[in-house]
Structures are given as structure tokens and as C-alpha cells.
Amino acid sequence: MRHLLDTDTLSREDAILILDTAAQMAATQEREMRKLPTLRGRTVVNLFFEDSTRTRISFEAAAKRLSADVINFSAKGSSLSKGESLKDTALTLQAMGADAVVVRHWASGAAHRLATSGWMHGHVLNAGDGTHQHPTQALLDAFTMRRHLVSEPTGKALEGLTFAIVGDILHSRVAGSNIPLLKTLGANVVVVAPPTLLPYGMTEREDIAIHYTLDDALDAHELDGIMMLRVQRERMTGGGSGFFPSPEEYTRLFGLDGDRMRRMPDHAIVLHPGPMNRGLEISAEAADSPRSVIVEQVSNGVAVRMASLYLLLAGEEAAE
Amino acid sequence: MTGTVLGAPDIARALTRIAHEILERNEGHDSLVLLGIPTRGVPLAHRLAARIAQVEPGFDPTDRAGALDITMYRDDLHRQPTRAIGETTLPAEGIDDRTIVLVDDVFHTGRTIRAALDAIKDLGRPRAVQLAVLVDRGHRELPIRADFVGKNLPTAKTERVDVHLEETDDADEVLISGAGSKGAGA
Numbered sequence: 001m002r003h004l005l006d007t008d009t010l011s012r013e014d015a016i017l018i019l020d021t022a023a024q025m026a027a028t029q030e031r032e033m034r035k036l037p038t039l040r041g042r043t044v045v046n047l048f049f050e051d052s053t054r055t056r057i058s059f060e061a062a063a064k065r066l067s068a069d070v071i072n073f074s075a076k077g078s079s080l081s082k083g084e085s086l087k088d089t090a091l092t093l094q095a096m097g098a099d100a101v102v103v104r105h106w107a108s109g110a111a112h113r114l115a116t117s118g119w120m121h122g123h124v125l126n127a128g129d130g131t132h133q134h135p136t137q138a139l140l141d142a143f144t145m146r147r148h149l150v151s152e153p154t155g156k157a158l159e160g161l162t163f164a165i166v167g168d169i170l171h172s173r174v175a176g177s178n179i180p181l182l183k184t185l186g187a188n189v190v191v192v193a194p195p196t197l198l199p200y201g202m203t204e205r206e207d208i209a210i211h212y213t214l215d216d217a218l219d220a221h222e223l224d225g226i227m228m229l230r231v232q233r234e235r236m237t238g239g240g241s242g243f244f245p246s247p248e249e250y251t252r253l254f255g256l257d258g259d260r261m262r263r264m265p266d267h268a269i270v271l272h273p274g275p276m277n278r279g280l281e282i283s284a285e286a287a288d289s290p291r292s293v294i295v296e297q298v299s300n301g302v303a304v305r306m307a308s309l310y311l312l313l314a315g316e317e318a319a320e
Numbered sequence: 321m322t323g324t325v326l327g328a329p330d331i332a333r334a335l336t337r338i339a340h341e342i343l344e345r346n347e348g349h350d351s352l353v354l355l356g357i358p359t360r361g362v363p364l365a366h367r368l369a370a371r372i373a374q375v376e377p378g379f380d381p382t383d384r385a386g387a388l389d390i391t392m393y394r395d396d397l398h399r400q401p402t403r404a405i406g407e408t409t410l411p412a413e414g415i416d417d418r419t420i421v422l423v424d425d426v427f428h429t430g431r432t433i434r435a436a437l438d439a440i441k442d443l444g445r446p447r448a449v450q451l452a453v454l455v456d457r458g459h460r461e462l463p464i465r466a467d468f469v470g471k472n473l474p475t476a477k478t479e480r481v482d483v484h485l486e487e488t489d490d491a492d493e494v495l496i497s498g499a500g501s502k503g504a505g506a
Contacts, residue, residue, distance in 0.1 A: 017404065024389070024405040033442040038392040066392075310392070315402030 062305035090119035108132035138177035167229030334470030339371035358406035
């Protein structure tokens with residue numbers, strides 16, 4: 001692996017290697033001394049064109065636990081907000097000697113452009129590009145699922161398990177990364193969304209089950225896990241840009257409450273990439289139940305990002 | 321020189337002797353912890369623990385033998401293809417104030433042991449750290465020596481020493497092969 005850009009091109013072997021490595025990284029995070037010397041002298045740049053506290057601090061924690069130097073470069077109050085192009089930013093980072101660049105950008109494909117343009121030599125990790133992909137989020141979700149649902153998980157995938165992804169599939173890069181990764185790992189994917197929030201062409205796919213209400217999906221499938229996506233305020237109503245009539249209707253048709261949660265098998269887990277809208281896509285009862293792994297997803301995120309940085313940065317430079 | 325230098329009975333004898341030497345040196349088993357370095361140090365540590373338990377019935381061989389992965393402490397990470405990270409398993413009570421015996425199959429440059437000492441430093445503060453190896457092939461690059469040695473094996477730098485164990489390779493043997501020939505394993 002040279003870059004981590006999306007989950008479409010991530011092979012099954014590499015995906016399992018990242019999950020296995022993350023398991024060892026997670027084990028080191030339970031020690032008293034959590035810092036490892038592995039990436040000493042390497043520089044990781046967090047390049048954030050979009051606000052994101054959670055992902056940025058997760059990558060920052062991961063890089064620091066591996067002893068890499070971290071430089072945070074965010075849009076607000078920097079040359080990025082003065083209209084500098086991605087190319088000039090990349091040339092600057094190259095000149096500063098960045099070994100890896102973690103990039104979050106509002107434009108889909110920005111990470112790919114940075115990785116393939118030849119503007120810089122560093123490894124690129126996509127931390128979310130537009131409505132396209134957010135691969136480390138999908139990997140931490142898969143890691144969390146595997147940890148809870150697969151016995152003796154090392155070396156294994158998610159064969160035969162069924163997961164529902166509920167919400168704004170159209171704009172969600174979390175869904176965009178999770179669907180290909182879950183398919184690669186052998187899981188069954190159930191998508192639940194209003195018809196207006198499905199990407200073009202998804203209804204024709206035969207390898208994904210699609211439902212237009214959460215109740216239909218709960219009736220039709222024995223779920224092993226359910227992932228609730230965040231409903232973004234700007235997608236709701238008004239100005240002809242609304243994708244569904246009202247938040248209340250969304251909650252009635254797609255929200256996960258205690259009753260709906262209890263209709264899933266007892267072992268099924270509840271995931272959410274955060275930040276949650278309590279009372280909109282998920283009720284407090286579901287979010288705070290013992291079946292919710294939402295807080296664990298955050299700590300697993302650090303382990304998965306440590307594994308990704310390790311696998312991209314620790315090997316010899318020639319490895320392409 | 322090419323061929324088998326130690327067979328299964330030789331390895332068994334060497335491990336039995338090392339087990340007794342460990343007990344003699346430490347005047348008992350009270351604080352002993354055996355940590356194998358993956359891959360082949362781990363089964364060797366378990367074998368040594370089982371032998372110690374035969375002599376000292378109070379010694380719990382499953383709790384007192386573990387594994388210490390040193391991948392993330394290596395000084396040659398940048399020169400090699402990315403290595404998979406192995407598992408570290410420690411006794412439930414940790415390693416503080418214990419006497420750790422590091423166990424590895426082949427003792428060569430000493431760099432693996434240096435990495436292991438760094439890894440131990442991050443895990444706790446043992447009272448002492450000792451080193452047991454099945455084969456010492458020489459060519460040290462650091463001022464590190466072994467406390468317990470199964471067999472001293474003078475080699476040329478170009479030669480290759482391979483330890484095979486039942487647990488990992490379906491046979492107990494130590495092989496040496498001449499310059500230029502490259503076998504599997506480490």
C-alpha cells in the first residue's frame with residue numbers, strides 16, 4: 001500500500017491486514033505507557049480544508065502515539081482560506097518534508113488528485129473527500145463489528161453477517177466507504193433511506209437490499225448490526241433543497257428508537273459515526289443502550305488510524 | 321558447511337539444560353517470567369516454562385510464559401518491507417519487579433534484543449532481564465550477551481541459520497546453509 005484513498009480499490013488482504021494490525025495497536029493502548037517509538041522522525045501533516053474535530057484529533061492522537069511529528073494545517077486562518085490552490089499547498093508540504101498527508105477536503109476526489117498528481121512524494125490518507133469516501137471510518141466500523149461479532153477475529157473478515165446502513169446514503173462518504181468495504185469483507189449490506197437520498201443507480205444493484213422504511217428492513221432481515229447516519233441540517237427543508245418533508249417524518253420512518261432496536265436479534269450492535277442528532281436519527285435510549293458501540297468506535301478509530309499510518313509509513317521507501 | 325546442526329533430541333536436551341540453569345541462576349522460580357520473541361521464541365519460551373514446571377510444581381507454565389513483539393521497536397523498519405505486527409502477551413500481574421528471561425531462537429547481531437529491551441522498558445520495570453537463546457551464531461553488532469545458550473555455532477556472515485520447531489514448522493531441527501542459498505523462514 002502506498003496511499004489509503006478509498007475502499008473500492010482496497011484489497012481484501014490489505015483490509016484484513018489493517019484490521020489485524022489495528023487489533024495489536026488497540027492492545028498497546030491498554031498499557032500504562034501508550035507511546036510507541038515506531039514512527040520517530042516521520043512527519044504527518046493533517047491538511048483539513050473542512051472543519052472536523054473528531055477525525056483530526058483521532059489522526060493526531062494516532063500519529064503522536066507512534067511518535068511521529070504532527071503538523072496541523074487547517075483552512076481557517078491560513079493560506080488555504082486566502083485562496084491558495086491545492087497544488088500550491090501540496091508543493092509547500094513537499095518542501096516541508098511531509099512523509100504523510102492526512103487530507104480532508106470538500107471536493108470529491110481531492111485526495112486522489114493529491115496522491116496521483118506528482119506534486120508531492122508523501123503518502124496520502126483520505127480523511128473524507130466531498131460526498132465520496134472516508135476509508136478510515138469504514139475500517140474502524142468494520143473493526144468494531146469484527147470485534148463484537150466474530151469469535152477469534154484475527155485474520156477473519158465479516159463473512160455472512162448482515163448490516164443495515166440507515167440515512168443519507170446520497171451525501172454520506174461514510175456510507176460511500178462502508179458499502180464497498182463490507183462487500184469486500186463478505187458481509188450482506190442492507191440500505192435504508194428515503195428514495196431522494198439514494199445515489200443514482202443504487203436501486204439497480206443486485207448485491208444490496210434496499211428498503212424505504214426502517215420497519216420494512218427490520219421485518220425482512222436478521223441484522224447483526226445497524227449503522228445510523230447523521231442527518232445534516234442543510235438537507236432537511238426549505239428553499240427547494242429539502243430531501244424529505246420534515247424531521248418528524250424522518251424520525252418516524254427512519255429513526256432508531258428502543259422498540260425498533262429490540263426487534264433486532266439480541267447480539268446486534270448499534271453504530272453511529274458521530275456526531276449524533278439525538279431524537280432525530282437515533283433516540284437517547286438506543287444511543288445509550290448496552291448494545292450501542294458508539295463510544296468504542298472512537299477509541300477503535302485511533303487504533304485503526306495507527307495501523308494505517310504504520311502500514312503506510314513504517315516500511316522501506318521503495319515499497320510501492 | 322551445510323546441513324542439520326541440531327536434531328530434535330539435541331534441541332530437547334539443550335532446552336532441559338537451559339531450564340535447569342535458569343532455576344539455578346535465579347535460586348528458584350518465584351519471580352520468573354519467560355517472554356518469547358515471535359515467531360519462534362514464543363514456542364521455545366513455552367517449552368522452557370513446561371520444563372521448569374516439571375522440576376518446580378509450584379510454577380504455572382501458562383501464566384508465566386508469554387510473548388513480546390518487538391516489531392514496532394526495530395531500528396531497521398525503514399529498510400525492510402512493512403512487517404506484520406505480532407502479539408504481545410504478558411502475565412496477568414504484569415512484569416514489574418519480576419525477573420524476565422527473554423527467549424529467542426537465533427542470537428545474531430543483538431539488534432532484536434536491543435529492541436526487546438526497549439519494548440520491556442515501555443511495559444514496566446522488571447527487577448532483572450536475562451537472555452536465553454537456542455543458537456548463538458556470533459557476529460554481534462551491539463554490546464549484548466546471552467545468559468543461557470543452547471549451542472554456540474560459529475558461522476560465516478554469509479551463512480544462514482534456520483531454526484525449525486514442531487509448533488511452527490512441523491519438525492525440530494536447526495539447519496545451516498552456505499552462502500548464496502536462501503531458504504524460507506528466519
